[in-house]
Amino acid sequence: MIDGLVGILRTYPYIAFFLTLALGYLIGQIKLGGHALGLVTGSLFAGLLVGQLAIELSPELKTIFLLLFLFANGYGAGPQFFRALRQDGVGPLLLTLVVCFTGLLMVWLMARLMNLEVGYAAGLLSGALTQSSAMGTATEAIMNLPIPVEEQQRLANQVPIADAVCYLFGFWGEVLFVAAILPRLLGIDLEREARELETKLGMKQDFGLQSGYAVHATRAFLMTSDRYADVAALEAEATAEGMRVFVSRVRRGEIIEEAAPTTRLRQGDVIALGGQQRFILDFADRIGEEVDDPTLLDTPIESAAIIVTKGSVDGQTFGELAQRDFARGVFVTKLMRGQQQIPITDATRIERGDVLSLIGQPSRLSAAAAHLGYLERSTLVTNMLTLGLGIAIGCLIGLPAFYIGGVKLALSTSVGTLLAGLLFGWLHSRRPWLVGHIPEASRMFIVNFGLAGFVAITGLHAGPDFISGLMEVGLALFIAGVICTCVPPTVGVLFGRYVLKMNPVLLFGGVAGAQTMTAAMVAVQDRAKSQAPVLGFTVPYALGNIILTTFGTVIVLLMT
Numbered sequence: 001m002i003d004g005l006v007g008i009l010r011t012y013p014y015i016a017f018f019l020t021l022a023l024g025y026l027i028g029q030i031k032l033g034g035h036a037l038g039l040v041t042g043s044l045f046a047g048l049l050v051g052q053l054a055i056e057l058s059p060e061l062k063t064i065f066l067l068l069f070l071f072a073n074g075y076g077a078g079p080q081f082f083r084a085l086r087q088d089g090v091g092p093l094l095l096t097l098v099v100c101f102t103g104l105l106m107v108w109l110m111a112r113l114m115n116l117e118v119g120y121a122a123g124l125l126s127g128a129l130t131q132s133s134a135m136g137t138a139t140e141a142i143m144n145l146p147i148p149v150e151e152q153q154r155l156a157n158q159v160p161i162a163d164a165v166c167y168l169f170g171f172w173g174e175v176l177f178v179a180a181i182l183p184r185l186l187g188i189d190l191e192r193e194a195r196e197l198e199t200k201l202g203m204k205q206d207f208g209l210q211s212g213y214a215v216h217a218t219r220a221f222l223m224t225s226d227r228y229a230d231v232a233a234l235e236a237e238a239t240a241e242g243m244r245v246f247v248s249r250v251r252r253g254e255i256i257e258e259a260a261p262t263t264r265l266r267q268g269d270v271i272a273l274g275g276q277q278r279f280i281l282d283f284a285d286r287i288g289e290e291v292d293d294p295t296l297l298d299t300p301i302e303s304a305a306i307i308v309t310k311g312s313v314d315g316q317t318f319g320e321l322a323q324r325d326f327a328r329g330v331f332v333t334k335l336m337r338g339q340q341q342i343p344i345t346d347a348t349r350i351e352r353g354d355v356l357s358l359i360g361q362p363s364r365l366s367a368a369a370a371h372l373g374y375l376e377r378s379t380l381v382t383n384m385l386t387l388g389l390g391i392a393i394g395c396l397i398g399l400p401a402f403y404i405g406g407v408k409l410a411l412s413t414s415v416g417t418l419l420a421g422l423l424f425g426w427l428h429s430r431r432p433w434l435v436g437h438i439p440e441a442s443r444m445f446i447v448n449f450g451l452a453g454f455v456a457i458t459g460l461h462a463g464p465d466f467i468s469g470l471m472e473v474g475l476a477l478f479i480a481g482v483i484c485t486c487v488p489p490t491v492g493v494l495f496g497r498y499v500l501k502m503n504p505v506l507l508f509g510g511v512a513g514a515q516t517m518t519a520a521m522v523a524v525q526d527r528a529k530s531q532a533p534v535l536g537f538t539v540p541y542a543l544g545n546i547i548l549t550t551f552g553t554v555i556v557l558l559m560t
Contacts, residue, residue: 051463066136069450074421079353079429080542092539099492099514110480119155123162128484137552157462166481179523194530224288234261243279309373319346330360353429374432383436394420506536513540
């Protein structure tokens with residue numbers, strides 16, 4: 001029966017591929033230090049396991065999965081990447097460069113000291129620095145080396161073996177080292193530092209809590225007080241003293257009308273008052289009594305995502321924008337910067353490329369979009385023109401090559417596709433009408449499926465050589481991985497603390513971002529009991545993703 005099952009998997013290798021993904025998902029649920037390994041890591045180990053059955057899949061299929069991942073990853077990081085290079089300040093950029101290049105240097109030194117072959121060196125980099133996509137760029141670079149095809153494949157099979165040896169500590173060690181060990185060694189109380197930063201930024205301390213309370217609402221009140229009799233709606237709202245409340249509709253007898261800023265209120269009116277619940281209740285005491293008026297409150301409310309493209313609002317705080325006319329009757333529910341949600345406070349500055357989730361009446365959302373940027377209608381459809389053309393252009397960018405000393409030097413199709421993704425993502429954040437939309441849910445599916453599919457096939461190909469490779473370099477490579485994992489964040493924290501003089505909470509979030517470890521950032525948030533570390537995470541994460549991915553090619557060139 002076992003032989004029959006193995007025969008089926010060898011005859012129909014695509015069945016083995018999907019079984020590997022399923023097994024990879026189960027392995028990815030295993031938690032180390034409270035953090036799951038994840039689909040990508042699980043798929044690698046599953047591939048190495050199933051690969052013991054000598055399953056053969058087309059190498060071109062592996063390339064397709066890698067290109068899908070690289071383009072979608074670049075598309076998501078593009079807005080933050082180019083902004084960081086241009087005007088986000090030198091601090092996050094320098095921190096990221098120090099962390100990433102320290103990692104590259106340590107990998108190169110360890111590989112030289114241990115006389116590692118190029119494939120093992122590349123796997124040491126991807127595993128110890130937890131950048132699985134570097135396996136793809138390294139593998140393509142190895143396959144371009146001027147050596148026999150059999151030797152290329154042998155070296156390429158070393159990459160996932162070394163990655164598997166180094167990744168477990170790379171993952172778990174990074175989380176523990178950044179969130180717990182380094183703050184203690186430096187005598188930093190992350191929770192106290194976070195409280196001080198939150199006070200400075202005006203952040204509400206509600207980390208880790210979710211509430212069923214409806215923050216924004218519209219409620220009806222009968223004007224029994226004469227305080228606002230014959231007063232324009234805008235003038236009445238202006239007396240709210242920091243409370244954002246708005247008169248959206250007015251009932252007079254049987255007549256209901258939309259309230260304009262100039263609409264004059266009268267005693268006996270029933271008004272629909274919108275805003276945050278706590279503000280409505282405070283302000284309502286000046287008006288009269290709450291009444292149940294379903295017809296008055298039956299107004300269309302829409303949620304929409306707006307991509308900030310206008311230079312006139314770039315860098316302004318929410319507190320400043322709240323004073324603008326277009327903000328009347330519009331409320332922000334979420335701010336996304338790249339792939340991370342940013343806490344919303346009066347002091348939070350918005351940047352071009354940010355995505356704001358707003359709620360309000362459709363007409364007011366359209367007015368807000370005209371001043372902020374591009375109103376992106378909700379859709380489940382991925383623009384295949386953007387995806388297909390972007391990947392094709394990226395591959396063409398990576399094709400040109402030249403030779404030095406017999407060594408072929410080229411960007412490669414993988415790096416070219418990553419650059420195309422960055423460019424298309426950035427263009428979409430600036431000119432959404434020019435570059436088609438890839439919905440975030442679709443993009444994340446492509447990212448996860450693309451990278452998981454790539455590493456699963458990589459593991460399947462390397463499976464037959466895994467045991468022998470593990471016996472050849474296992475323990476020594478693991479020790480090298482520990483060193484390469486721990487040194488970069490240590491150097492980064494010392495550099496950020498004593499050279500850049502960064503706030504500790506933002507610094508540790510930035511170091512986690514530079515090594516593209518979301519789990520480490522979450523662990524820092526847990527230690528700090530605050531969402532604030534994400535403010536330092538976003539820019540280094542975008543930069544680190546690109547730099548460490550390209551380092552797969554760089555380490556191959558350095559070792560050859």
